[in-house]
Amino acid sequence: MPPRSKSRSRSTSRSRGARSKSPAKATKKASVTSTKKSKPKVGLGSGKAEYTIILPVYNERENLPIMIHLFSQYLSLTDYHVIIVEDNSPDGTREVAKQLQNSYGADFITVLEREGKLGLGSAYLSALHLVKSPFVILMDADLSHHPKFIPKFVSKMSESGCDVVTGTRYRDGGGVAGWDTRRKVMSKGANFLADFLLSPGVSDLTGSFRLYKTPVLREIFPLIVSKGYVFQMEVMVRIIDAGYKVEEVGISFVDRIYGESKLGAGEVIGYLKGLLNLFLTT
Numbered sequence: 550m551p552p553r554s555k556s557r558s559r560s561t562s563r564s565r566g567a568r569s570k571s572p573a574k575a576t577k578k579a580s581v582t583s584t585k586k587s588k589p590k591v592g593l594g595s596g597k598a599e600y601t602i603i604l605p606v607y608n609e610r611e612n613l614p615i616m617i618h619l620f621s622q623y624l625s626l627t628d629y630h631v632i633i634v635e636d637n638s639p640d641g642t643r644e645v646a647k648q649l650q651n652s653y654g655a656d657f658i659t660v661l662e663r664e665g666k667l668g669l670g671s672a673y674l675s676a677l678h679l680v681k682s683p684f685v686i687l688m689d690a691d692l693s694h695h696p697k698f699i700p701k702f703v704s705k706m707s708e709s710g711c712d713v714v715t716g717t718r719y720r721d722g723g724g725v726a727g728w729d730t731r732r733k734v735m736s737k738g739a740n741f742l743a744d745f746l747l748s749p750g751v752s753d754l755t756g757s758f759r760l761y762k763t764p765v766l767r768e769i770f771p772l773i774v775s776k777g778y779v780f781q782m783e784v785m786v787r788i789i790d791a792g793y794k795v796e797e798v799g800i801s802f803v804d805r806i807y808g809e810s811k812l813g814a815g816e817v818i819g820y821l822k823g824l825l826n827l828f829l830t831t
């Protein structure tokens with residue numbers, strides 16, 4: 550089957566600007582931990598942070614403190630707020646998240662506590678309901694996505710005026726470290742298939758390290774039907790389809806050292822189903 554002729558370009562799409570919508574209420578299944586601190590109110594409580602980082606965690610007890618430390622090294626903590634979405638991990642990640650919130654302050658960290666493993670897509674959605682900042686960053690907490698790239702994403706957005714910046718492993722100096730041949734083939738294959746069927750114009754459709762204008766993500770989220778690994782791909786395809794402007798920044802992606810991947814055979818089948826659905830519906 551030939552690739553479709555839709556002209557999707559990674560940086561030539563029409564920029565429609567961000568339309569604001571009022572944030573909806575958080576889901577019933579989640580509760581927010583936010584300790585009262587006497588420090589100046591910046592962050593989620595006051596809505597003064599420019600950027601909110603949504604960090605979904607499931608069994609990331611070892612990785613989470615390192616992530617938060619790296620944020621403190623590479624980012625200005627008054628400009629950023631982190632929402633940790635914790636799904637009752639059996640390894641005690643929730644306690645670690647709460648301790649980090651106590652150390653760094655509720656102005657910097659919110660812990661969104663959910664009752665069980667409800668999936669990555671729904672983790673993003675629950676947190677997005679709480680976001681007050683104009684920009685939002687989605688990334689993994691397993692140290693595959695290094696916070697040092699965030700300032701590059703921010704510069705790219707302000708220089709280009711784009712609506713979304715996505716990290717790419719396959720262009721602009723990006724790369725992968727630590728993957729075996731099987732994972733490399735899976736990732737390349739997934740991107741090749743998506744490019745062949747959807748011609749999205751971005752080089753790393755399955756990547757999940759991105760900066761969005763918050764209203765753009767809010768507009769697209771209700772359209773998303775997939776729940777698993779394919780979720781990030783669907784978000785990007787629908788954003789491009791809606792005419793928003795997307796730019797890429799090369800990132801080095803490092804395989805997790807601590808903990809286990811949640812990517813199994815079910816996710817691969819889900820990806821293929823989601824890809825077919827997008828091919829037929831966009």
Ligand SMILES: Nc1nc2c(ncn2[C@@H]2O[C@H](COP(=O)(O)OP(=O)(O)OP(=O)(O)O)[C@@H](O)[C@H]2O)c(=O)[nH]1
Nearest residue numbers: 605606607634636667668669672689690691810811
């Ligand atoms: N809250 C929440 N977080 C999740 C869930 N599933 C995965 N995560 C987190 O989402 C991020 C990505 O998950 P990974 O297991 O690393 O999946 P992946 O990056 O696609 O797979 P690898 O490349 O093998 O690491 C990590 O920070 C996980 O802890 C979930 O159901 N709920």
Ligand SMILES: [Mg+2]
Nearest residue numbers: 689691693805
């Ligand atoms: Mg990972």
